[in-house]
Amino acid sequence: MIIYLDSDFKGNLYGGVTFDEPFFYSILSSMAIQAELSDAAELSLVLSDDEFIHKLNLEFRGIDKPTDVLSFPQDDERLLGDIVISLETAGRKASDAGIPLDEEVAFLFIHGILHLKGFDHISEEDEQEMFSLQERYLEKWLRGRA
Numbered sequence: 501m502i503i504y505l506d507s508d509f510k511g512n513l514y515g516g517v518t519f520d521e522p523f524f525y526s527i528l529s530s531m532a533i534q535a536e537l538s539d540a541a542e543l544s545l546v547l548s549d550d551e552f553i554h555k556l557n558l559e560f561r562g563i564d565k566p567t568d569v570l571s572f573p574q575d576d577e578r579l580l581g582d583i584v585i586s587l588e589t590a591g592r593k594a595s596d597a598g599i600p601l602d603e604e605v606a607f608l609f610i611h612g613i614l615h616l617k618g619f620d621h622i623s624e625e626d627e628q629e630m631f632s633l634q635e636r637y638l639e640k641w642l643r644g645r646a
Contacts, residue, residue, distance in 0.1 A: 501528050501537050507547040514587040515601045519547055527606050530641040531613070543580040543616060545609070553586040568593060569608040571615035583612035603642065610637045 503524050505512070512519045524545060528537065546552075550566035557563045557570060568589040573581040585608050587601075594604035614630055621627035 501525075501539060502542040503528075504542065504544040505547070506544070508549050508552065509547060509587065512547065514547070515591050517600075517602050517605075519587070519602075519605060523602070524609060526644070527609055527637075527641050528613075530644050531610065531637040536617075537580075537613075538577070540578055541580050542578060543613070544582045545612075546582065546584045548584055548586050550586050550588040553584055553589070556584060569612050571612045573616045573618070580613075580616040583609065583616065585609065585612070603638070606641055607634065607638050610634050610641075 503521055505521055505524065507519070509519075531537070553570060554564075554566040557565065557567050560570070560572070566586055566589055568586055570584045571581060572583075585605060587605070590604045590608055591601055594601045597604070611630075611634055614633060619626070619630040619633065621630050
């Protein structure tokens, strides 16, 4: 899996945490087999502020406010698509939940990848399946870091 990372933040540093390629590859390695991610697959990841993701959310979803993560799947087995994560929104959510920022960003990245792989949470059944996978992959990543 190849990740093309773009960030609005100098040195990919936000909230005292560096969000660089090794951080995101560590997450991928904890889910690659189960999610059937090809080594040749590519995705682009943008770490943004609320202003940028707000504009995208309005343009593509008609929702006039920032969100935590957006995914834009491609109809291509090799080019999975794009994920945009607002580190500002992730920071607020992590603070509200009393969890570390890197754990929230990992959760959002996993959520985005699952969307790129075709999972959704529109129906209750789909939501249960997707959120169960998210939790399993996050727990596996957290255990690997301990």
